[in-house]
Amino acid sequence: MRIAIIGFGSVGRGVAEAVEANKNGLRVTAIADSKSGIIDTSGLNVAEILETKRTTGMCGSPDVTVSDIISSDAYDILVEVSPTNADTGEPALGYIREALASGRHVVTSNKGPIALKFGELRTLAEENDVMLRYEATVCGAIPLIHTIEHGIAGNPISRLYGVFNGTCNYILTRMADEGLTYQQALLEARELGYAEADPTYDVEGIDAAIKLVILANAVWGMKKTLDDVEIIGINRVTSAALALAEKEDQTIRLIGEIDPAGDILRVSPSIIPKSHPLVVQDTLNAVTIETRLAGEITLIGKGAGSSETASAILSDLLFICDCYGRRD
């Protein structure tokens, strides 16, 4: 199947490389970044484009726009991996709508459109008999959506909770292990590239909350928005608090929780026994799914990173190929 990649930052490049290495009937025919674009219906030379991007900062010609690509006949699946805008979802939301409406499948890592307009986009996909896949929007490489939709299909899910933000997990791990203050641990996370220059989105729990919104809407068909999530971040947690927890073989982690029966949709620092499977180290993510038939299932893995996100996108792409009978 032919793929158009919108967004050619580290994730977009990771996807292009993974598709090239994997083949399996996938072919990149269009790429756009914020300044340029390139289309070749017979298949692009990815290695060459990666080199061009590295040297010039652009993947193609400034004359080719994202709109040109989306409205073209050059692709079957749109891979939308441009930066997230949590407030409006744009411009990605518009791209996704247009692709679905014109009968193309969409795979995205973009949390904005999925968190804001999941119901609308899913309906649009169904009406056009195409797929909308978004594994990469939640917990990076962990096949969470796939596990819920397919791996444990048929299981009523009563509750879902876990560690959804690697930056916060890193900071809390370092505070607990080394007695660092919050500020020291945050500084360290920044130096290692685990935290953004403006860490608000991560440390105040917003990133984890957006993932909960996506899961609530996708798994339970709720109509939740970010405003429905009770959010407490980790920015007020002290190393003394972690030491108090430690005295009883416990620790503190930023836990996101969805419990529809208890009407709980919450992100908050929580006390948790150190022996609990959700107590993972450094930047790992971990999610426990409580099911009726299968009991509890806990998935642990890397929640961020370009190759990890590309892994989730590649599996979505191959799933679409399988469903539409075209994996070679």
Added chain:
Amino acid sequence: MKLEIKDSPGQLISALKPISDVGGNILSVIHERDPEADGGLLDVQIMCEITKGALDTLLSQFRAQGINVLRIGEERFLVRRSVILIGHLIHTDISDTIDTIDSTGYAEVHELSMVMPAINEPSSAKMTIKSDSLADVNRALAILRDVARDKEFLIIEPLEGN
């Protein structure tokens, strides 16, 4: 409670059975034979969870069976939950915070350990609340959450299991 029973076969079981009959939950039984003791009587210590009303029924049952109750020690509030508080706990009157829980009548602050930071920095404390039932602990925690909102401190609660 500490009971005195006859030292003959079947006596211990006849002392334990009424406890489960009234819906009590036996936590431990200590039954020690004292070689010095004579007179054919044995002391047995039983720890159990039982409601107030059921205790009266149980005691009259023991009396009817000729079992002597030597001592009853009562401990209230067996359900405990610890939370961590972070904020200006002293300056927002920690004793008032504690009173808010203690004055409910159904829950009390059982333990408080506090770490004092540098001046003007927020302090951290572990507070253990105890009560008779999970529902009452949760009611008390809801009150504490309101206090935390007013006094602007952070409560970190345990992740609840099933």
